Amino acid sequence: MARINENYLKLPGAYLFSEVGKRAAKFQKENPDAKIIRLGIGDVTRPLPQVCIDAMKAAADEMGKVETFRGYGPEQGYPFLREKIAEFNYTKRGLDVKADEIFISDGSKCDCGNIQEIFSLDCKIALGDPVYPVYNDSNVMAGRTGNLKADGHFEGIVYLPYTAENNFSPEPPAEKVDMVYLCSPNNPTGTVLNKAALEKWVAYAKENDAVILYDAAYAAYITEENIPRSIYEVEGARDVAIEFRSFSKTAGFTGTRCGYIVIPEGLTGTTATGERVPLKKLWARRHTTKFNGTSYITQRGAAAIYSDEGQAQVKELVNYYLENARIIRESLSAAGLKTYGGINAPYIWLKTPDDIPSSWDFFDKLLHEKHIIGTPGAGFGPCGEGYLRLTSFNSRENTIEACKRLKK
Numbered sequence: 516m517a518r519i520n521e522n523y524l525k526l527p528g529a530y531l532f533s534e535v536g537k538r539a540a541k542f543q544k545e546n547p548d549a550k551i552i553r554l555g556i557g558d559v560t561r562p563l564p565q566v567c568i569d570a571m572k573a574a575a576d577e578m579g580k581v582e583t584f585r586g587y588g589p590e591q592g593y594p595f596l597r598e599k600i601a602e603f604n605y606t607k608r609g610l611d612v613k614a615d616e617i618f619i620s621d622g623s624k625c626d627c628g629n630i631q632e633i634f635s636l637d638c639k640i641a642l643g644d645p646v647y648p649v650y651n652d653s654n655v656m657a658g659r660t661g662n663l664k665a666d667g668h669f670e671g672i673v674y675l676p677y678t679a680e681n682n683f684s685p686e687p688p689a690e691k692v693d694m695v696y697l698c699s700p701n702n703p704t705g706t707v708l709n710k711a712a713l714e715k716w717v718a719y720a721k722e723n724d725a726v727i728l729y730d731a732a733y734a735a736y737i738t739e740e741n742i743p744r745s746i747y748e749v750e751g752a753r754d755v756a757i758e759f760r761s762f763s764k765t766a767g768f769t770g771t772r773c774g775y776i777v778i779p780e781g782l783t784g785t786t787a788t789g790e791r792v793p794l795k796k797l798w799a800r801r802h803t804t805k806f807n808g809t810s811y812i813t814q815r816g817a818a819a820i821y822s823d824e825g826q827a828q829v830k831e832l833v834n835y836y837l838e839n840a841r842i843i844r845e846s847l848s849a850a851g852l853k854t855y856g857g858i859n860a861p862y863i864w865l866k867t868p869d870d871i872p873s874s875w876d877f878f879d880k881l882l883h884e885k886h887i888i889g890t891p892g893a894g895f896g897p898c899g900e901g902y903l904r905l906t907s908f909n910s911r912e913n914t915i916e917a918c919k920r921l922k923k
């Protein structure tokens with residue numbers, strides 16, 4: 516008999532965004548004439564930058580000729596893309612990241628979920644609350660946690676509260692953990708960790724021989740100069756941190772799929788006997804065994820954003836969504852609602868009105884009365900209760916219309 520992995524049964528019945536979609540679909544079926552404005556799931560709506568389209572068309576043409584056809588590519592990614600990433604996102608910023616420390620993938624969601632496979636199941640993890648569900652759920656699936664408790668937390672995980680009271684910047688825990696998930700700009704709160712906060716985390720990781728798993732998928736949205744775009748801006752971070760990046764929200768690749776992970780050469784973990792082993796070596800083994808590489812056509816499209824024209828087009832795209840975020844943030848504030856984020860990120864973290872019992876109740880109220888979809892904060896963790904996440908990934912017209920409805 517084929518035994519199942521019973522760790523999956525520990526998880527709630529549905530992935531957060533599946534439940535959001537299910538409720539929205541039911542309402543739309545019952546109200547076919549309702550014009551729903553979707554400010555829930557973090558999916559982009561603007562077309563790909565023209566430079567990416569042109570590059571992918573040219574790459575597709577190459578695949579149609581014997582002389583330029585390509586089969587399997589290098590699993591770690593083509594050098595032309597890894598070298599551009601290293602140059603533009605790190606070297607030009609004075610950061611020491613080399614092309615051979617970069618692994619191209621089909622998106623940072625996959626990397627964030629898969630990275631835990633190279634660590635022992637007895638590693639203790641710490642992650643935020645509220646949190647991007649993939650960090651939590653992938654470790655539950657692997658068997659690194661106990662059962663779900665009545666308070667909404669899993670046994671065996673150290674939760675770091677991201678709340679207004681601590682300015683959405685949690686302190687390192689008093690106890691020792693082995694793996695720490697940090698996300699800045701943060702999903703879902705739209706807030707950021709400043710350099711002083713990251714310095715505390717790097718010091719904690721060094722002291723406790725821990726590894727920081729740093730999700731910087733929204734780094735392109737940082738507008739304030741004093742906020743780090745990379746964990747490697749902090750001295751010593753190369754010794755303790757892995758960084759995840761994505762083209763999804765930077766260049767609209769949510770449906771095209773491309774991201775990457777940075778694992779510094781000197782970053783190590785230990786065996787049961789205390790032997791130090793390079794994590795890059797372990798990830799390379801996992802990556803080349805379970806992944807056949809991102810397509811050549813996609814990687815050509817991704818590399819195109821590093822031209823002068825590409826940088827201008829990506830900046831225009833990011834600024835479009837940031838302007839939507841400003842409109843939402845200022846409109847809600849003018850209506851007397853409390854918001855956070857939306858300055859260095861495409862997400863606005865909205866405090867639900869005091870007379871609404873729960874964030875799911877507020878979700879239903881907005882859907883049924885205003886025909887607007889957000890994401891209930893409780894879906895990101897117990898500390899998300901009382902909040903709703905709104906995204907700026909929609910058209911300007913729909914964003915303005917949603918704000919008009921919300922003001923009423």
